[in-house]
Amino acid sequence: MTSVDFSHKTVEMIDVVKKFGDFTANDRISLTVHRGEVHALLGENGAGKTTLMNCLYGLYRPTEGVIRVNGEDVVISDPNVAIGHGIGMVHQHFKLVEPFTVAENIVLGREPTKTLGRLDMAEAERQVAEISERYGLSVDPQALIQDISVGSQQRVEILKALYRGAEILILDEPTAVLTPSEIKELITIIDNLTSEGKSIIIITHKLHEIKLVADYCTIIRRGTFIDRVEVAKVSEQELAAKMVGRDVSFSVSKSEVVQGDRALTVDNLVVRDNRGIAAVNGLDLQLYHSEILGIAGVDGNGQSQLVEALMGLRQVESGRILLKDHDITHATPRQIIGDHHICSIPEDRQKRGLVLEFDVAENLILETYMRPPFSRRGVLDNGEIYRFADHCAETFDIRPRNTGLQAKSLSGGNQQKVIIAREVSNNPDILVASQPTRGLDVGAIEYVHKALIEQRDNGKAVLLISFELDEIINVADRIAVIFEGRIIGILDGDEADENRIGLLMAGGSA
Amino acid sequence: MSSIGASLKDKFLNGALSITLMSVLFGFLRGGIILLLAGFNPLEAYGVILKGIFSRPKYVSYVIIYSTPLIITGLSVAFALRTGLFNIGAEGQYIMGALAAAAAGYYLKLPMVLHVFTAVGLAVIVAAFWGGLAGWFKARFGVNEVISTIMLNWTALYISNWAITIPSFGRQGTGKTYAIQPTAQIDILGQWKRTPEGIAFLREHPMLWDVLKSPVNLGFVFAILLAGLVWYVLNRTTLGYELRAVGHNPQAAEAGGISVKRSMVISMLFAGGLAGAAGAFQVLGVSHRIATLAIMEGYGFDGIAVSLIGNNSGPGCVFAGLLFGSLKYGGSKIQDVMGAPTEVINIMIGIIIFFVAMPKLIRMILAYRKRRERN
Numbered sequence: 001m002t003s004v005d006f007s008h009k010t011v012e013m014i015d016v017v018k019k020f021g022d023f024t025a026n027d028r029i030s031l032t033v034h035r036g037e038v039h040a041l042l043g044e045n046g047a048g049k050t051t052l053m054n055c056l057y058g059l060y061r062p063t064e065g066v067i068r069v070n071g072e073d074v075v076i077s078d079p080n081v082a083i084g085h086g087i088g089m090v091h092q093h094f095k096l097v098e099p100f101t102v103a104e105n106i107v108l109g110r111e112p113t114k115t116l117g118r119l120d121m122a123e124a125e126r127q128v129a130e131i132s133e134r135y136g137l138s139v140d141p142q143a144l145i146q147d148i149s150v151g152s153q154q155r156v157e158i159l160k161a162l163y164r165g166a167e168i169l170i171l172d173e174p175t176a177v178l179t180p181s182e183i184k185e186l187i188t189i190i191d192n193l194t195s196e197g198k199s200i201i202i203i204t205h206k207l208h209e210i211k212l213v214a215d216y217c218t219i220i221r222r223g224t225f226i227d228r229v230e231v232a233k234v235s236e237q238e239l240a241a242k243m244v245g246r247d248v249s250f251s252v253s254k255s256e257v258v259q260g261d262r263a264l265t266v267d268n269l270v271v272r273d274n275r276g277i278a279a280v281n282g283l284d285l286q287l288y289h290s291e292i293l294g295i296a297g298v299d300g301n302g303q304s305q306l307v308e309a310l311m312g313l314r315q316v317e318s319g320r321i322l323l324k325d326h327d328i329t330h331a332t333p334r335q336i337i338g339d340h341h342i343c344s345i346p347e348d349r350q351k352r353g354l355v356l357e358f359d360v361a362e363n364l365i366l367e368t369y370m371r372p373p374f375s376r377r378g379v380l381d382n383g384e385i386y387r388f389a390d391h392c393a394e395t396f397d398i399r400p401r402n403t404g405l406q407a408k409s410l411s412g413g414n415q416q417k418v419i420i421a422r423e424v425s426n427n428p429d430i431l432v433a434s435q436p437t438r439g440l441d442v443g444a445i446e447y448v449h450k451a452l453i454e455q456r457d458n459g460k461a462v463l464l465i466s467f468e469l470d471e472i473i474n475v476a477d478r479i480a481v482i483f484e485g486r487i488i489g490i491l492d493g494d495e496a497d498e499n500r501i502g503l504l505m506a507g508g509s510a
Numbered sequence: 511m512s513s514i515g516a517s518l519k520d521k522f523l524n525g526a527l528s529i530t531l532m533s534v535l536f537g538f539l540r541g542g543i544i545l546l547l548a549g550f551n552p553l554e555a556y557g558v559i560l561k562g563i564f565s566r567p568k569y570v571s572y573v574i575i576y577s578t579p580l581i582i583t584g585l586s587v588a589f590a591l592r593t594g595l596f597n598i599g600a601e602g603q604y605i606m607g608a609l610a611a612a613a614a615g616y617y618l619k620l621p622m623v624l625h626v627f628t629a630v631g632l633a634v635i636v637a638a639f640w641g642g643l644a645g646w647f648k649a650r651f652g653v654n655e656v657i658s659t660i661m662l663n664w665t666a667l668y669i670s671n672w673a674i675t676i677p678s679f680g681r682q683g684t685g686k687t688y689a690i691q692p693t694a695q696i697d698i699l700g701q702w703k704r705t706p707e708g709i710a711f712l713r714e715h716p717m718l719w720d721v722l723k724s725p726v727n728l729g730f731v732f733a734i735l736l737a738g739l740v741w742y743v744l745n746r747t748t749l750g751y752e753l754r755a756v757g758h759n760p761q762a763a764e765a766g767g768i769s770v771k772r773s774m775v776i777s778m779l780f781a782g783g784l785a786g787a788a789g790a791f792q793v794l795g796v797s798h799r800i801a802t803l804a805i806m807e808g809y810g811f812d813g814i815a816v817s818l819i820g821n822n823s824g825p826g827c828v829f830a831g832l833l834f835g836s837l838k839y840g841g842s843k844i845q846d847v848m849g850a851p852t853e854v855i856n857i858m859i860g861i862i863i864f865f866v867a868m869p870k871l872i873r874m875i876l877a878y879r880k881r882r883e884r885n
Binding site: 362370375 | 746748749761763767769
């Protein structure tokens with residue numbers, strides 16, 4: 001944090017306006033970043049943070065306003081121009097070629113070649129190893145993207161930008177998908193980068209992390225500039241109030257509820273992942289009504305496969321899943337949702353959760369379209385469907401209030417609200433929530449946590465899978481730690497502390 | 511009504527429709543250049559084509575007859591595409607439908623309306639099976655539908671050619687089957703126009719006579735009804751909802767409880783049935799028989815183009831099919847009148863599809879024009 005060079009402004013965005021038709025996404029926003037500075041861009045989902053950065057990275061052309069890089073007025077017409085000016089961006093949803101190796105992804109478009117344009121893969125791997133060493137970003141250049149964890153994929157994205165000579169790095173929600181230890185690593189990486197004179201812009205809504213890494217912070221709300229503050233001089237509370245426009249409570253208020261009957265039993269479950277490895281390897285679990293059972297663990301320890309097996313989306317190799325006395329180990333997704341009343345909030349909302357080309361209303365009926373009142377004798381009743389959708393939009397505060405919009409045009413937080421509205425309206429007995437707050441802002445997180453607790457208060461069983469330890473400790477009644485496909489420890493929510501769980505997550509014994 | 515008008519306007523100005531219209535325009539421009547290079551006056555050629563389409567009632571009815579099977583095979587391809595499946599097999603499904611309709615039309619002895627429905631129904635069932643087979647291969651064994659449908663096309667061709675060699679079905683030495691029973695035919699006034707009274711009446715009504723000189727039949731009416739049916743099934747039924755969900759995002763559909771495999775099979779059953787109906791109407795309304803095929807006739811393959819130009823929608827296929835039928839029928843006349851190559855027409859169709867497949871370029875041109883207007 002001491003590396004800021006105030007004599008050198010690397011990025012200046014002055015009164016930038018971006019309109020989409022009649023909608024103003026950015027209304028005269030200004031932003032200044034110096035050499036060696038970590039600048040946080042703070043705002044709720046849909047506030048216009050990503051839009052502003054897309055203007056800087058050349059994905060959008062601003063309607064009005066000036067952009068200066070290193071003191072010169074520039075017109076950034078596309079990302080190649082941005083890269084030419086030394087601007088690199090790591091998107092929230094990574095843009096990697098999954099069947100390619102790490103090194104292939106990093107050099108893609110700027111491959112080192114031997115004579116006659118032959119690809120020099122050895123040289124590429126050498127260069128990748130060199131920059132990854134220099135900035136402390138450990139990756140295996142020969143691993144395939146599809147085989148590595150989300151945290152490693154993010155490091156690949158950062159390396160991609162550095163390989164292209166980025167001096168100004170935009171990170172869009174970089175910690176959304178990381179484990180606590182990966183977040184620590186990222187912070188070290190960011191320190192290394194700034195001490196090398198790079199500027200970093202972090203799009204985020206995690207106040208805690210802003211306090212940890214950022215020097216300055218620009219806050220925007222609903223497309224307008226609110227304030228620019230020196231992070232050391234403000235509290236998290238003040239930042240939150242500026243972002244949301246009202247005071248926010250951080251702690252989750254939970255009433256005491258007596259644990260109910262057993263809802264779900266998982267018995268010695270073995271599930272293989274796509275590579276044929278037993279990702280879930282002899283897992284035992286009991287879930288009770290009126291409780292939130294949190295599953296803590298580092299990404300890639302079998303959480304995804306466990307959820308897919310529970311929801312009937314992945315073949316179970318051996319072991320059993322029992323719902324009260326029913327064996328549902330080999331039930332279909334439709335039976336699990338419709339007959340056994342287990343609903344899920346999937347970890348990847350764009351892949352599993354939503355049909356992005358469908359409108360909001362069509363997405364809201366994805367599990368119930370075949371039942372009255374939404375359809376009768378196989379014919380959809382659009383009147384009922386849109387009435388229900390409007391009701392959901394109102395109850396769950398889905399913005400904008402236009403249920404005829406395609407899901408892909410909504411912000412991440414509102415997409416998540418659509419999924420939560422669908423699953424909660426379906427009135428399940430068991431709710432499986434995988435990383436339900438991934439990439440959401442404070443206001444939306446508060447909302448999701450309240451929704452989960454409300455389900456538990458209503459006697460439902462809630463299984464919460466999260467890589468965010470804070471979230472598990474705050475919300476869960478009991479905490480199960482998963483490691484290499486097994487539950488290796490169960491703690492009561494009250495007696496849990498970060499260190500004990502952290503030790504278990506790393507495979508140690510508590 | 512006003513909302514329909516508004517949404518139509520919206521589509522016209524911003525959406526797929528303007529892209530399609532621009533593509534058609536480019537197709538004509540490019541076709542004109544090629545005609546010019548070949549030493550013909552493009553304006554004259556387009557005049558001949560327009561005249562060849564509109565100048566006589568008979569021509570118009572021929573255009574409609576040409577368009578009918580293309581509209582329906584277009585619907586077949588469009589239906590499968592909405593579920594994310596590429597039905598290259600409309601050709602083979604068409605052949606199986608035509609074969610089944612010819613057999614049912616010839617062998618069965620039934621009263622008039624019932625015979626038509628039976629023949630069409632059988633054709634649809636046989637062709638649906640043929641399409642469904644490809645869907646099942648994909649769902650059960652993961653066989654890519656592009657490969658399986660291409661193979662099924664050839665299988666269908668040879669089954670049809672073999673059937674024609676059966677002595678009771680095929681007329682020996684002609685390479686054709688016997689004509690279907692009059693009760694199975696769907697020609698409009700097909701029998702009456704050949705009776706003495708009919709001829710006498712038509713002498714006094716030259717317009718009508720001109721129309722009836724072509725094998726005008728009810729197929730087009732059925733094609734329109736099928737286009738409406740496709741639209742309705744896709745947009746207003748739970749089945750269509752499932753198929754579209756699978757087409758857009760099979761993983762989300764699966765997580766929502768929709769069986770992706772079942773949807774694939776159903777979609778291909780439907781697509782096959784539609785292509786089979788196209789074959790049936792062609793046999794019952796136009797050819798009245800089937801003939802040995804050395805190569806495929808291309809109705810199914812043209813359906814792919816019709817579907818693409820029609821933006822994979824029911825109503826879109828009707829217009830695209832009519833455009834296609836007009837160009838094919840009207841375009842053939844530049845050869846007779848001017849000696850110009852009809853291949854130009856195929857080039858034009860190719861260019862239209864080329865541009866339809868490049869919506870980005872057209873959007874850029876439209877945006878450029880808009881900007882210039884503003885300044």
